[in-house]
Each structure stands twice: as C-alpha cells, then as structure tokens.
Amino acid sequence: MEQQYLALNRLDRLLGRAGWIDQATAMQPYLNERRGHFHGEVMGVARPRDSGQLVDIVTVAGEYGLGVIAQGGNTGLCGGAAPSGMKPEIIVSLERMNRILASEPLDDVIVAEAGCTLAQVQQAAERIGRCFPITYAVREECTIGGNIATNAGGMNTIRYGNTRRWVLGLEVVLADGSLWNNLKYLHKDNSNYALQELFIGTEGTLGIVTKAALRLAAKPGRVYTAMLAVPDIGAAVKGLCHLRRVSGDRIITCELLSRACVEIVRRHMPDAVMPLWMDAPWYLLLEIETGRDETILDECLASGIESRWLLDWKKGGDDEIRRQWWKIRNSIPSIQKMEGASIKHDLSVPISRMDQLVTQGCTAMKAICPDVRPMIFGHLGDGNLHFNLSQPPDMAPERFLSMWDECSERMHDLVMMLGGSIAAEHGIGQLKRRELQRTQSPLTLRLMRAVKNALDPEDILNPGKVVPPAPGQAVRSVSSLIGVDGASENQGETDGSK
Numbered sequence: 001m002e003q004q005y006l007a008l009n010r011l012d013r014l015l016g017r018a019g020w021i022d023q024a025t026a027m028q029p030y031l032n033e034r035r036g037h038f039h040g041e042v043m044g045v046a047r048p049r050d051s052g053q054l055v056d057i058v059t060v061a062g063e064y065g066l067g068v069i070a071q072g073g074n075t076g077l078c079g080g081a082a083p084s085g086m087k088p089e090i091i092v093s094l095e096r097m098n099r100i101l102a103s104e105p106l107d108d109v110i111v112a113e114a115g116c117t118l119a120q121v122q123q124a125a126e127r128i129g130r131c132f133p134i135t136y137a138v139r140e141e142c143t144i145g146g147n148i149a150t151n152a153g154g155m156n157t158i159r160y161g162n163t164r165r166w167v168l169g170l171e172v173v174l175a176d177g178s179l180w181n182n183l184k185y186l187h188k189d190n191s192n193y194a195l196q197e198l199f200i201g202t203e204g205t206l207g208i209v210t211k212a213a214l215r216l217a218a219k220p221g222r223v224y225t226a227m228l229a230v231p232d233i234g235a236a237v238k239g240l241c242h243l244r245r246v247s248g249d250r251i252i253t254c255e256l257l258s259r260a261c262v263e264i265v266r267r268h269m270p271d272a273v274m275p276l277w278m279d280a281p282w283y284l285l286l287e288i289e290t291g292r293d294e295t296i297l298d299e300c301l302a303s304g305i306e307s308r309w310l311l312d313w314k315k316g317g318d319d320e321i322r323r324q325w326w327k328i329r330n331s332i333p334s335i336q337k338m339e340g341a342s343i344k345h346d347l348s349v350p351i352s353r354m355d356q357l358v359t360q361g362c363t364a365m366k367a368i369c370p371d372v373r374p375m376i377f378g379h380l381g382d383g384n385l386h387f388n389l390s391q392p393p394d395m396a397p398e399r400f401l402s403m404w405d406e407c408s409e410r411m412h413d414l415v416m417m418l419g420g421s422i423a424a425e426h427g428i429g430q431l432k433r434r435e436l437q438r439t440q441s442p443l444t445l446r447l448m449r450a451v452k453n454a455l456d457p458e459d460i461l462n463p464g465k466v467v468p469p470a471p472g473q474a475v476r477s478v479s480s481l482i483g484v485d486g487a488s489e490n491q492g493e494t495d496g497s498k
C-alpha cells in the first residue's frame with residue numbers, strides 16, 4: 001500500500017493539476033461505462049499532454065506494479081476501457097492529446113494524436129479535399145486511438161474495410177516505457193515483421209497508441225440512397241450480391257434493420273419519418289456511389305420486385321430524407337435501452353450463411369427464453385450483425401440478464417459452426433474473454449499469450465482484458481462481471497475447451 005502511495009505521489013508531481021485526477025467525484029466520468037455493466041475503481045486518472053508524459057506514466061506504473069488502462073472516448077462496448085480489478089490500476093485518458101499534427105496532400109496522409117475524435121480526423125481530411133472513410137454513430141465521441149485499438153468497422157466497411165486498412169504509421173508507448181516511433185507514410189514497407197499490426201485491434205493490451213499517420217480516400221461522388229423492404233435475410237443477401245455486381249462494387253453502405261427494431265423506434269420516436277409505408281420483416285438502408293446515370297440502379301431495384309427478392313423500395317431523393325433514415329438506424333441502440341435490459345452480440349459469419357445465423361439463432365434464443373425479443377440490425381454487407389435481445393416486457397431485468405452466459409454460449413456455438421467470429425467489430429475487452437477462451441483453439445490461445453508475454457511480461461497494459469489467463473486459471477462469466485448472478489468471484493472454466 002505504501003508503495004502505491006509513493007507511485008501516486010510521483011504521478012501527481014509529474015503531471016500536475018491538469019494532468020492528474022484522484023478525487024472520487026472527478027474520476028467518476030472516466031469510470032462510467034456506457035452500458036452501465038462494468039463497475040470498478042482506479043487509483044487515479046492520468047491525462048498526459050504528450051507522448052513524453054505518457055512514457056513517464058507507464059514507467060512509474062511499471063516500477064510500482066500498477067495496471068494502465070488506456071482510454072479514448074470511452075464508447076467501447078466490451079468493458080475494455082473499464083477497470084478489471086485484477087490489480088491496482090490507473091486510467092490514462094488520451095483526451096488532451098487531441099491535435100492534428102500534419103496534413104500532407106501530396107502523400108495523401110494526415111497525422112493525428114490518438115485523442116483526436118473520429119469526427120476531428122474526418123474534418124481534417126475534408127480540409128484538404130479528401131475523406132477519412134471510417135464512420136459510425138458516435139464519431140463525435142470515439143477517438144482515433146480507440147478506433148485503432150479496436151480496429152473499428154462501422155457503416156462503410158463493405159466499401160472501405162476496417163480501420164486497419166487506413167493506418168500507415170504509428171507511434172506507440174510500450175509496457176516497459178519505451179517509445180516506438182514508426183510514424184511512417186509508406187505504402188510499401190517490408191523491412192520488418194509488420195510490427196505495427198500488433199497494436200491494431202489489440203485493445204491497449206500490447207501498447208498505447210499516441211500518434212497515427214492515416215491514409216485518406218477520395219470523397220465519394222454522387223451517392224444513391226434507397227430504403228428497401230425485403231421478405232427475409234436470404235433475399236436480402238441475394239439482392240446485395242446482385243447490386244454489388246450491377247454497381248461495380250460501389251456499395252458504400254448496406255445496413256439491415258429488422259421490423260422489431262423499426263417498431264421500437266416508431267414507439268419511442270413518434271416523429272420519426274418511417275421508411276416505407278408497408279410493414280416489412282426486414283429493411284435495408286443502402287448507399288451506392290454512382291456516376292450520373294442512376295437508371296441502371298432504378299431498373300435493378302424495379303426488377304427486384306419482379307424477381308421477388310424485393311417487396312418494396314424508395315429512393316432517398318434529398319438530404320432530409322436521408323438524414324431521417326439515418327436517424328432511425330442510429331437511434332436503435334439508445335432506443336433499445338428504453339425497452340429494458342438487453343443482451344448483446346456482435347457477430348460475423350460468411351454472408352452466404354447469414355440466413356442460417358438469424359433463423360437458427362432466433363430458435364436457439366427462444367428455447368432459452370420463449371418471450372425474448374430479438375432486435376437484429378447491423379452491417380449486412382460485412383456479414384456483421386448486432387444480434388441483440390431485449391427482455392420480455394414482464395420479466396425482471398436481473399433475471400433476464402442472468403441468462404447472458406447461456407444465450408451467448410448457444411449463439412457463439414452456432415457462429416463457430418457457421419465459420420464465423422464471436423467478436424466482429426467491438427472487440428473482446430472483459431465481456432468476451434471467457435467466450436474467447438471457450439471458442440478458440442488451444443494453439444490460438446497459446447500464441448496470444450506468447451505475444452502478450454513477449455511485449456508485456458508483467459501484465460501492465462490493460463490487465464484482465466482480451467487475453468485469457470494461463471491454463472488452469474479461471475475467467476469470470478458475464479453474469480458475475482455485471483453482478484446479476486450473486487456470484488462475486490472467479491467462477492469460470494479452465495483453458496482449452498473448444
């Protein structure tokens with residue numbers, strides 16, 4: 001304990017008033033995890049102003065055995081930026097490191113500090129006539145460092161890929177306090193092991209990203225927006241495949257919304273402009289970059305009705321309609337909250353198997369909880385669904401949430417059978433650590449531990465996240481993590497079960 005006070009004193013002196021918070025109320029905003037599932041305490045919150053200060057923080061933490069949790073916008077959905085309670089921890093918020101450091105039109109690159117929001121990065125790209133194409137609902141809050149750490153996807157992945165594709169160079173603070181400067185703008189570089197990939201999508205467990213050199217794209221030209229009503233997922237996939245060919249792979253977005261999702265939006269947002277006049281089982285919100293001639297798309301959609309993969313469609317003629325449709329799509333997560341407790345899954349499968357995922361997934365969930373209300377939406381174009389479940393209206397929220405582990409196990413078994421992933425774009429964090437351990441091969445787990453041990457043998461960076469513990473050690477279940485099973489401690493499985 002005395003050692004920890006010495007560490008906190010050093011951090012206080014190092015960072016000063018603007019950079020160090022240790023009063024309980026001032027720390028609270030950093031501890032409030034968005035879904036309210038993860039609760040914990042830290043010894044303080046560090047707010048470094050630059051990479052040099054971050055190096056000092058990690059060095060002190062290493063000397064005194066403190067865990068260091070990197071935090072960007074705190075919009076993550078898996079408890080990755082929340083304390084794990086595995087050891088005394090501090091949060092390092094990147095919020096003061098939020099400068100755009102360079103814009104290089106000839107190289108088609110901008111360099112940003114990790115605490116810049118995604119919106120800031122997009123605006124910087126716009127200023128030089130280009131675009132940073134990763135985007136989604138919370139772009140004003142999430143940071144580019146968090147996007148890199150989670151390899152964020154979003155609405156445009158079908159056209160532009162994940163964040164990984166747009167990272168050319170990184171500067172990273174490592175667990176031993178060294179600063180790895182790989183802030184290059186190169187499109188070709190086979191001079192090392194592609195080490196920078198280690199820091200993308202690894203959720204702050206291998207290094208803390210401080211700066212990034214980001215590749216830019218051309219701004220899309222004219223965009224054709226349409227809302228489609230489809231009879232089932234198989235038809236939606238068939239239509240997507242057709243449109244991909246007709247448009248020459250120019251689909252920017254293909255978002256799927258179930259009728260249940262549209263209905264809750266209608267219930268809670270009575271002024272929302274509903275997409276189509278008929279009640280379809282599924283809707284697709286589509287954006288396609290076009291040349292001037294859009295008749296080919298009009299014809300394709302008109303013929304979709306004749307071929308019966310399409311029930312109805314409407315073209316989004318002006319910006320206001322488009323804004324309204326996106327409002328419906330982007331409101332689903334917050335409106336689902338108003339419907340009571342929810343159990344959420346972020347899954348991907350090959351697109352050809354999405355129909356099976358939805359049909360068999362709904363059957364499996366109803367077998368566990370007959371009145372459960374599936375709220376399925378997501379990025380159809382990437383095979384990525386948010387297979388969310390809302391509680392039956394008359395069930396106590398705690399009782400519903402206590403089914404989380406059983407629902408997830410069934411759902412993840414199905415996903416593995418279909419050749420998919422239990423963590424498509426939101427990451428593992430604390431939430432899916434046990435499921436990672438259960439669904440991945442012993443060899444994959446061994447490789448993950450080997451990488452973690454090589455880069456962070458003392459487990460300083462984001463302890464208790466992503467990497468499952470060594471064989472024989474337990475991982476907490478979701479019910480225990482979110483406190484709905486009455487169990488307080490490590491109830492779990494041992495390593496290696498597939």
Ligand SMILES: Cc1cc2nc3c(=O)[nH]c(=O)nc-3n(C[C@H](O)[C@H](O)[C@H](O)COP(=O)(O)OP(=O)(O)OC[C@H]3O[C@@H](n4cnc5c(N)ncnc54)[C@H](O)[C@@H]3O)c2cc1C
Nearest residue numbers: 072073074075076080143145146147149152153154204209
């Ligand atoms: C309404 C809503 C919609 C969303 N939609 C999408 C979506 O469509 N696609 C998608 O991919 N995600 C989505 N997310 C999830 C979330 O926004 C992303 O995971 C995002 O990339 C997190 O960024 P952040 O800055 O908020 O990171 P945080 O939440 O602060 O942290 C997330 C993880 O990254 C680590 N981390 C943060 N900064 C750094 C850094 N500088 N260096 C190293 N590690 C770091 C943290 O330790 C933590 O493990 C959504 C979230 C919400 C609330």
